[in-house]
Amino acid sequence: MDLNEYQDKTxxxxxxxxxxxxxxxxxxxxxxxxESGEVADxxxxxxxxxxxxxxxxxxxxxxxxxxxxxxxxxxxxxQLGYPLEEVAQANLDKLAxxxxxxxxxxxxxxx
Numbered sequence: 268m269d270l271n272e273y274q275d276k277t278x279x280x281x282x283x284x285x286x287x288x289x290x291x292x293x294x295x296x297x298x299x300x301x302e303s304g305e306v307a308d309x310x311x312x313x314x315x316x317x318x319x320x321x322x323x324x325x326x327x328x329x330x331x332x333x334x335x336x337x338x339x340x341x342x343x344x345x346q347l348g349y350p351l352e353e354v355a356q357a358n359l360d361k362l363a364x365x366x367x368x369x370x371x372x373x374x375x376x377x378x
Contacts, residue, residue: 270351274341299339
């Protein structure tokens with residue numbers, strides 16, 4: 268499955284208030300933050316409870332959360348009018364440019 272196909276399939280399970288416009292964008296952005304926090308929380312528990320060792324169960328739980336993150340990235344991209352593959356390619360292009368210019372490890376959005 269490619270990224271745009273995945274994005275198209277997310278529409279089948281997208282049920283939230285005010286799809287489109289500022290409310291759809293805000294909802295997706297807020298939920299993306301929440302799901303990203305759940306990923307971080309699960310990793311923190313691996314550090315605390317498993318001495319940094321990822322058991323198969325912990326990895327499966329993380330995979331599920333990463334899927335939720337991906338779903339909201341796909342939906343937010345839809346709300347903004349971008350195919351997910353375009354977002355992914357733009358990110359790769361940006362990082363390649365930074366690497367070529369020797370500023371991959373710096374800071375700032377426009378480096």
